[in-house]
Amino acid sequence: SKVYPEIDMVTTPSGHPVAMVHCQNCTSDLNAWVNLFREFAQTFGMEISTNDLFGKLYNKALEGDADCGGLLAYNYFSGEHVTGFNEGRPVFARTPDAKFNLANFMRVNLFTSLGALKVGLDILMKEEHVQVDQILGHGGLFKTKGVGQKILAGSIDAPVSVMETAGEGGAWGIALLASYMINKEENETLEDYLDAKVFAGNAGTKMDPDPADVAGFEVFTERYKKGLPIERAAVESLK
16 A cells, blocks of 8 residues: 555566565574584584484474563574665574573574564555465475474464475576476466466465464564664674
8 A cells, every 4th residue: 555665566477466575584594503403413423314403403493482482583694674684693682581492492593584574474464454365385494394384374374385395495486487488388377387287286285373373473573673773783793
């Protein structure tokens, strides 16, 4: 209904209008923490496969408090347009009485991976009252079955579907567009091509939001927004 500097107005390749929440950061900081745990394990002579390492730590997050126990993190390797940052600094912060344990630590790092996305989607869903029919999750966040999907569903309070191809992200999408341009039938639309030749027969799972996750993510989001001056200070102070 009006201009929002946080929202990018673009189109699909077929020309349909899109209001896009464009985020720069997702799991880079989360991956860095997981690699720290890998180094810890190797220090004690333990070799853990990547799938097992991510799987165990991601699932540990599901044992945490709904609101991450008062912990706060920013995954800003680079700036975030949605929250007004031209550059970023990864930050982890907590109060002395926060519930600092592994489950909450992993949970807050998963939550903050979606923090900027949540701020932008709140504009669309709470202020513009956009109704969500379906959200499809794609990318490495969804390789560990059920975890990223559950947290995303809680963050947006809407069902999230994940297909078997969900481990592939943007580069795969670009390849699909190239394939369409080369292999499309005469007058075949992109939508028809995707439905008939790409996603047809792909098994997927749908997950509804857990009310506890929804409530917890709202508490975290308020903490996230109130703490943005901490991130601003980090950007200005750490050069």
